[in-house]
Amino acid sequence: MTKLPRDMDFEERIREFENGYDHENDPAMTLVQLVQAAGDFLTRIVRAEDANAGMKRLIGSFASERDDWQEGLEANMQGAYGEWPLGALLHNLSAYAHYGIDIEAREHEDEKTVETRLRGHVETAVSFLALCPLDAWLGPKREPQLEDTVLLARGRWALDNDRPIEPEALARFGGVKMSRMRNMVSGQNPILRRENGLGPAHEATAWLQDRDSFCPSIWRTARPSYDGVVTTFTYVQPIFVPMARDGSLFHPGLERRGTFTIGEKGGEVHVENFDDALRDLQEMPDPAWRRPPRGGRGGWSIVRGTSWARISQAELDAHARSETELTRYIEESHEDD
Structure with missing residues (x-):
């Protein structure tokens, strides 16, 4: 019988994440598209041969002596999460965003260490996305991987720290369409309250408890262990x-x-x-x-x-x-x- 996401332990969530991580949910795919657009933009300014030489160096091992940089990038675009530092950060952040874990956590690390690392990843991704010229360079029909990852990471961080959450993130976590979420937070008797466009964390968390699609965060207490046992704390009073x-x-x-x-x-x-x-x-x-x-x-x-x-x-x-x-x-x- 397949376990519900909320019942998965640390090791099970990692396996689920790694098995399902492909180009359709890899935010580094958007990075590749941004690098392509940046190279094309530079080629309009400098000599084409200089742009080609510079871009081949920038994309690292994706380039080869006989390929121009575009060909090298196209041939290796699904490996950006392992080649570029920001791609690796977004890969790890995606595990947090979808499964509520810190994939970098080690058995000896305390909660504060993990919290500091996750906060840094979320802040880095949010600030990077704010700087990206997505509309100008990739257009309105662009792939959504980067924006989706940041939306969910930002939303989970809000819930984990008892802060108001964006309805778009809450809808994704709960496995409902945005049209349904709008109905749930509107009208005279809304199922969920919304103030200044955001939902209170305690109401969102209570609603998500009954949603089979949601993985509650376990990063505060869950660590990898040799026997796969996850230690958690409970409150009985x-x-x-x-x-x-x-x-x-x-x-x-x-x-x-x-x-x-x-x-x-x-x-x-x-x-x-x-x-x-x-x-x-x-x-x-x-x-x-x-x-x-x-x-x-x-x-x-x-x-x-x-x-x-x-x-x-x-x-x-x-x-x-x-x-x-x-x-x-x-x-x-x-x-x-």
């Missing part, structure tokens, strides 16, 4: 927090000026500690608390809990970070208006 009608929770990210504001209007109290505030809410007949405005504008308002959610400490912390990042993003966006 549940916490019950009040949930409002719209699905929002009371969480540690709602601290404002050093306190949490709880209680109905006219009877509000300020509590410095989250655990104390949660205990007080649990004793209220109708738990109520203040939270930021949903759209990012206006003052904090009171919301009333209609049910209780069972959640782990790790999930609660992630939820709080997600809401905090979304609020900060919206506030910064409005400052630029």
Whole structure:
């Protein structure tokens, strides 16, 4: 029986990635096209023989004495991911983008080391893509490998760090068409919320948990091992927090000026500690608390809990970070208006 992507361990994901990595999903193929376009552009400026000599040196082992640089590049274009440094980086980033792993990870490396490397890969790819003259050099019907890889890597990094995610990346992760995603985030009763064009990480993550196409990230704890066993950490102590009608929770990210504001209007109290505030809410007949405005504008308002959610400490912390990042993003966006 074939395993679902979310059930695959580190070694299984690597095998799946390597077996399916070909020209149709290799972002280095776009690099080849960019180099071709750059060489053609230079040939318009300098002497053709000088451009040919320079390009043959630039493309490295792809060139041969009897070929001009275009012929050498065409003959070897599927090997760019192993020849050029950026091609190798994009190859490794693709494993992260699609499978949530760091293919460069070693057994002895700690989480911080892996995180730093992945962050560097994502930032390098994003900044490179921003500089690429794709429309001018490759046109609107260009191959999408590079842009797809960066979109998914950027989206996964957002989810992994509890930041808002682009709907296009969320649709790809969830295996749905963009037209369906637009329907899911629009209307009077959207399945997923969208603010300033982005979706909150905690809502996106909750939706993806039921999508068979999605590989949850395991890079924080998964490392290669000789017996193929992947070590993961679990949280067993549940916490019950009040949930409002719209699905929002009371969480540690709602601290404002050093306190949490709880209680109905006219009877509000300020509590410095989250655990104390949660205990007080649990004793209220109708738990109520203040939270930021949903759209990012206006003052904090009171919301009333209609049910209780069972959640782990790790999930609660992630939820709080997600809401905090979304609020900060919206506030910064409005400052630029």
